[in-house]
Amino acid sequence: MADLSFHTPDPKDFLDLRSELSDEERLLADTVRSFVEDKILPDVAEWYEAGTFPRELAKEMGQMGLFGMHLEGYGCAGTSNVAYGLACLELEAGDSGTRSFVSVQGSLAMFPIWKFGSEEQKQDWLPRMASGEVIGCFGLTEADAGSDPSSMRTRARRDGSDWIIDGSKMWITNGSIADVAIVWAKTDEGVRGFIVPTDSPGFTANTIHHKASLRASITSELVLDGVRVPDEFVLPGVASMRGPLSCLNEARFGIAWGVVGAARSCYETALEYAIERHQFGRPIASFQLTQAKLVEMMVKVNRAGLVALHLGRMKDEGRLTPHQISFGKMDNVRNALEVARIARSVLGANGITLEYPVIRHMANLETVYTYEGTNEIHTLVMGNAITGIQAFSP
Amino acid sequence: MQVVVCAKQIPDPATPYELEPDTHLLVRPTEQILDDTDRYGVEMGLQLAQASEGTVTLVSMGPAGNMQGIRQALAMGADKAVIVDDPSLRGSDALTTARVLAEVIKREGFDLVIAGTESTDGYSGVVPQMVAELLGVPALTYATAVTAGDGSVTIHRQTAAGYDIVEADLPAVVSVTAGVVEPRYPTFKGIMEAKKKPVETLSVSDLGLEPDIRQKVVSVEPAPERQAGEIVEDDGEAYLRIVELLEKVKVI
Numbered sequence: 001m002a003d004l005s006f007h008t009p010d011p012k013d014f015l016d017l018r019s020e021l022s023d024e025e026r027l028l029a030d031t032v033r034s035f036v037e038d039k040i041l042p043d044v045a046e047w048y049e050a051g052t053f054p055r056e057l058a059k060e061m062g063q064m065g066l067f068g069m070h071l072e073g074y075g076c077a078g079t080s081n082v083a084y085g086l087a088c089l090e091l092e093a094g095d096s097g098t099r100s101f102v103s104v105q106g107s108l109a110m111f112p113i114w115k116f117g118s119e120e121q122k123q124d125w126l127p128r129m130a131s132g133e134v135i136g137c138f139g140l141t142e143a144d145a146g147s148d149p150s151s152m153r154t155r156a157r158r159d160g161s162d163w164i165i166d167g168s169k170m171w172i173t174n175g176s177i178a179d180v181a182i183v184w185a186k187t188d189e190g191v192r193g194f195i196v197p198t199d200s201p202g203f204t205a206n207t208i209h210h211k212a213s214l215r216a217s218i219t220s221e222l223v224l225d226g227v228r229v230p231d232e233f234v235l236p237g238v239a240s241m242r243g244p245l246s247c248l249n250e251a252r253f254g255i256a257w258g259v260v261g262a263a264r265s266c267y268e269t270a271l272e273y274a275i276e277r278h279q280f281g282r283p284i285a286s287f288q289l290t291q292a293k294l295v296e297m298m299v300k301v302n303r304a305g306l307v308a309l310h311l312g313r314m315k316d317e318g319r320l321t322p323h324q325i326s327f328g329k330m331d332n333v334r335n336a337l338e339v340a341r342i343a344r345s346v347l348g349a350n351g352i353t354l355e356y357p358v359i360r361h362m363a364n365l366e367t368v369y370t371y372e373g374t375n376e377i378h379t380l381v382m383g384n385a386i387t388g389i390q391a392f393s394p
Numbered sequence: 395m396q397v398v399v400c401a402k403q404i405p406d407p408a409t410p411y412e413l414e415p416d417t418h419l420l421v422r423p424t425e426q427i428l429d430d431t432d433r434y435g436v437e438m439g440l441q442l443a444q445a446s447e448g449t450v451t452l453v454s455m456g457p458a459g460n461m462q463g464i465r466q467a468l469a470m471g472a473d474k475a476v477i478v479d480d481p482s483l484r485g486s487d488a489l490t491t492a493r494v495l496a497e498v499i500k501r502e503g504f505d506l507v508i509a510g511t512e513s514t515d516g517y518s519g520v521v522p523q524m525v526a527e528l529l530g531v532p533a534l535t536y537a538t539a540v541t542a543g544d545g546s547v548t549i550h551r552q553t554a555a556g557y558d559i560v561e562a563d564l565p566a567v568v569s570v571t572a573g574v575v576e577p578r579y580p581t582f583k584g585i586m587e588a589k590k591k592p593v594e595t596l597s598v599s600d601l602g603l604e605p606d607i608r609q610k611v612v613s614v615e616p617a618p619e620r621q622a623g624e625i626v627e628d629d630g631e632a633y634l635r636i637v638e639l640l641e642k643v644k645v646i
Contacts, residue, residue, distance in 0.1 A: 027465055
């Protein structure tokens, strides 16, 4: 039996998860991390305050290989799912908005073309999207169809060899900066996915203002008023809700990883702050109540990291189920949110300024808590899996 | 153009450095990163090689560990690497390091050798010049800009006042400052391809060298605590004292 090691664990990697990664995975994570340190962190508080996201970053992200990175061919990098997860983690350690930007492009806009598109569609769109030249968005949710997307009202009907799409989509990340939208609409043949160039007549994207969360990210309403697209713009590979839901699985997997980064950033900020901040003549980290908070955060960050890594390995082995992704999305996001709230309390008044990343992560995670399947829906997906009884539809 | 870039793996400066108590040598963990200084050298090398359809070979000395730093440079786009890892080189001084590097560079062949001005862990700042001398080629140092082609290389050599333009025939050695070019991020494809690129690990005897390390670190003292600064109260004449202080540190 091996003896115990008596090294003190690294406060920033308590369970030494880094040692579970391959050389390649470490290098990839480090690369994204330095990109975030160089290009995101110096300005993200400004973007957040101004409510913008610099689209021009897309080219550099594309060059690195971030978009559709876990897809094969068509200019995509073809990495493992764990590598994709690590990239999401490092991006979201910067900001949930940055990770959302990449998630939407890769998992929601590129993935359906890659998975359900024709060869022509793949060749036409994927290389330009991988490089960041073309930005995509994903239109499924509607103002009155959130958790129940199959109640969508957007419809498409055939008109000769074309399709006419009417309806509107809500809460669409990247909507107003996108060049192309993957729009899901009801048809006589079931739910179909359409590749809609955003300069099509009848298509408008209205930016949603006055958000108090995920501010360094563009969120929009898409309005489709008799938008005409040729039949070649329909994704041929799917005609049911399986289409959009499979995209969501990809994105949710990325979220289960990403939020570990946001939580890590909050925990590390709080740890550093608690050691430096003195009250009553001693560092606040010396108080038992604060230590309890720091340990609670550290445990949650490590546990969420373990869950994400486990899901990633399973996905790479082709045995991950959507229910298990729900486990990761539901549990990791709520834990990350709790970490952010605890960190915010450790920082006191400093916890509410954008000088520190904590309040930004905390407000962002409120969005992440409900987007891509609310906490409740993921709970019921797992409830269904363990009882065999579906609770959310009659 | 065949470009050789000297690249060193160093412990991550973000984690506190540890010295062995008896030898005063730096403890080198299995995982080391590419010295930040060398990211500039690698980028410069890649740009010059790509412009001339040439190749970039990395030459390194030190414990190979898990090669994370070397892989980083390969992932940026370098074609291959040669690393000399030999226990007899522990505690190597600048001249021994330069001899080893020069020997490998000679074996590999080169039109241009690029190195950072100094490593972030050792800071001797003399290795590139020594390598040039041992190779018998010109040394162009402290470059803030480099152009090469048609058998010659031209650099902007950083000076206190600005820069000198220095030109030499190839082959030559150039040391580059941080900021000479903006290093690229390794691409994900590059990271995955890096694994398949050739990395040769050599010992000193493979090179037919006998290390002759003459310098030794005899003691290490902690840096003195910073002294408290002087607070100049403005009584209307404070500027005189400030000018005096600025003159003292020779900034005006």
